[in-house]
Amino acid sequence: MLEHSLYKEKSIKGRYINADSIQGCFEKVRSPLIPIGNSVKGIALHAFSLGKGPKKILMWSQMHGNESTTTKAVWDMVNFLDSEDKMAVEILQKCTLMVVPMLNPDGAAAYTRENNNEIDLNRDAKNLSQPESISLRQLFDAFQPDFCFNLHDQRTLFSAGQNNRPATVSFLSPASNPERDITPNREMAMKLIVAMNRRLQKIIPGQVGRYDDGFNDNCVGDTFQMLGVPTVLFEAGHFPNDYEREKTREFIFISLVEALLTIAKEEIDMFKTDDYFSIPNNYKLFFDVLVKNPKLVNEAFATEQSVGIRFKEVLDGKTIVFRPEIAEIGVLEGFYGHQTIECIDTKDFGFSSEQQEILDLLREFKN
Numbered sequence: 001m002l003e004h005s006l007y008k009e010k011s012i013k014g015r016y017i018n019a020d021s022i023q024g025c026f027e028k029v030r031s032p033l034i035p036i037g038n039s040v041k042g043i044a045l046h047a048f049s050l051g052k053g054p055k056k057i058l059m060w061s062q063m064h065g066n067e068s069t070t071t072k073a074v075w076d077m078v079n080f081l082d083s084e085d086k087m088a089v090e091i092l093q094k095c096t097l098m099v100v101p102m103l104n105p106d107g108a109a110a111y112t113r114e115n116n117n118e119i120d121l122n123r124d125a126k127n128l129s130q131p132e133s134i135s136l137r138q139l140f141d142a143f144q145p146d147f148c149f150n151l152h153d154q155r156t157l158f159s160a161g162q163n164n165r166p167a168t169v170s171f172l173s174p175a176s177n178p179e180r181d182i183t184p185n186r187e188m189a190m191k192l193i194v195a196m197n198r199r200l201q202k203i204i205p206g207q208v209g210r211y212d213d214g215f216n217d218n219c220v221g222d223t224f225q226m227l228g229v230p231t232v233l234f235e236a237g238h239f240p241n242d243y244e245r246e247k248t249r250e251f252i253f254i255s256l257v258e259a260l261l262t263i264a265k266e267e268i269d270m271f272k273t274d275d276y277f278s279i280p281n282n283y284k285l286f287f288d289v290l291v292k293n294p295k296l297v298n299e300a301f302a303t304e305q306s307v308g309i310r311f312k313e314v315l316d317g318k319t320i321v322f323r324p325e326i327a328e329i330g331v332l333e334g335f336y337g338h339q340t341i342e343c344i345d346t347k348d349f350g351f352s353s354e355q356q357e358i359l360d361l362l363r364e365f366k367n
Contacts, residue, residue, distance in 0.1 A: 002257060004250040007083065009075040014244050015313065015320040017068035019043055019105040025075045028082070036100070037135030040116035043105040045135050050081055050099065051092035055263050059149035059256075060100035060136060063121045063220070065107020065114070066313065069236035069245040070151035073252035074101050080257060087261055094264035098143045103132055111315040122152075123216075125223040133220075140224065147192070147230050147263060149256070150221045153245070154235040156288055156338060157310065160209035161280030164336040167209035169200060169251050170235035170282055174221040175213050188268055189230040190276035195262040196255045197279055198271075204239070204251060209282040211235055232259070238286070240338065243311075243322060287327060289358060290337025297343065297359060300367040306332040309358060324358045326365065 011024050026033060026046065034047045061071040078099070081088045102108055106116035114120050115130055124133040140148070158167040173189035175181075182190070200208050211233055216222055224231045234255065239247040262268055287308035294301040301307070307329055311322035328335075341358070 002080075002087070002254060004076065004253050007076050007079040007253070008250075009072065009079055012072055012075060013246060015068055016111060016315065016318055017062070017071050017102075018108045019102060022071070022075065022101060025078070025101070029078065030082070036139050037131055039104070039106045039132055040130065041106045045100070045103065045105070045132065047098055047100045047139060050078070050097040051095045053092065053094040053096055053264070055095045055147070056098070056143060056145045057095055057147045057149060057260065057263065058098045058140060058143055058145035059151060060103050061151040062102040062104055062108055063132075063136075063150070064152060065104045065109070066111045067113075067153035067236070068108070069153050069249050070234060070252055071101055072245075072249045073236070073256060074099060074151065076249065076253040077256045080253075087257065091257075091260045091264045095260060097260075098139065098145065100136065100139070103136060111313070111320065122220055123218045125220045126218050136220070145229055147189075147232070148221070148224045149232050149234060149259070150224075151234045151252075152236070154211075154237045154282075156238040157284045157286045158209060158237055158282045159285040159336065160207050160282065162283050162285065162334075163206075164285075165206045166239065166286060166338065167235070167237045167282050168204050168207040168239045168248055169255060170209040170211045170237055171196065171279070172211035172213055172221070172233035172235070173276065174219065174225045174231055174233060175215040176222065176225040178215045180213055180215060182273065183225075185228050185230040186225055187273050189225070189232050190273050191268045191271040192230065192232055192259055192262060193279070194271040194273075194275045195267070196258045197275075199254060199258040200251060203254070207239075208279060209235075209237070210276070210279040211282055238338065285335050287335060287337045288322075288339065289324065290332065290335065290340045291343055291358070291362065292340065293343040294362050294365075297362050298365055300365055301329070301362075304331055305329055307362065308332055308335060308337070309361070322354070324354070324361055326361060
């Protein structure tokens with residue numbers, strides 16, 4: 001049984017992870033750091049290699065600066081691979097990993113999706129207009145990976161299917177053409193996802209989703225899939241009461257190890273493509289807070305209306321705070337809340353500062 005707590009990198013936690021946060025982690029890497037370029041603001045971009053096996057895996061995290069969960073999981077994975085666990089030894093014997101733990105340090109510092117030029121690096125695969133995009137592509141060309149892992153976070157609004165289960169982890173084998181054909185490399189990525197899903201269903205049943213596979217050749221994953229390399233998109237999502245994403249971090253860690261083991265053991269063909277399509281699609285059915293009967297606190301709301309509230313993540317110093325915002329007002333049938341306030345009495349809001357903010361937000365609403 002893989003015990004995450006034994007390998008969790010304790011020097012990093014929470015949502016705000018910048019380049020300074022991981023400097024101590026780099027010191028633990030036994031292999032030399034590989035400079036691959038610089039960010040727009042001149043921060044050095046580094047990769048490092050682990051293992052000496054013939055199967056080559058390239059992975060990168062924090063392409064979007066405000067998506068830090070997978071960065072934490074990557075360092076947990078590094079700690080595991082540095083252990084004497086038999087699985088770790090086998091992975092390093094059979095595989096060579098090339099890891100970029102933070103591709104967008106400028107965005108990470110500012111806690112923004114884009115880089116310092118306000119460009120989404122995951123929409124720059126074709127133009128290669130940004131230094132970070134060029135660095136990743138040059139590394140891809142030089143390393144010539146057999147597999148690519150594209151590591152991201154997704155918002156709390158996603159459900160795994162049309163039900164009240166959050167998409168705690170989502171995966172995608174990106175399309176490589178507008179027709180979304182199942183090419184041999186795309187099929188291999190699908191089977192790898194099936195292997196990870198099988199493992200995750202034992203610990204978070206029903207909470208794994210499948211990300212939309214609409215083709216966009218400006219996306220890095222689609223481009224690498226077009227170039228014939230099986231590519232897997234990882235999306236770290238919401239687990240109940242885990243806005244710091246420390247539990248989701250564990251599930252991404254487990255997924256990474258499972259994928260690497262499947263590659264190392266050459267077991268990919270044990271899994272079926274059809275099982276990939278049995279993973280439910282992501283749907284945008286969740287609010288952070290669903291308030292029913294808001295008319296109780298503000299007559300501006302209609303009797304049949306509910307209020308869906310989503311949190312905006314705001315950088316305050318070196319901490320991320322979650323500010324409630326009204327996202328939608330309506331009947332909202334078929335939608336769910338990670339927290340639901342029935343609003344039978346104003347006491348239903350409790351006494352937390354977060355719920356007081358929500359109550360104030362409702363009282364200030366004007367139709």
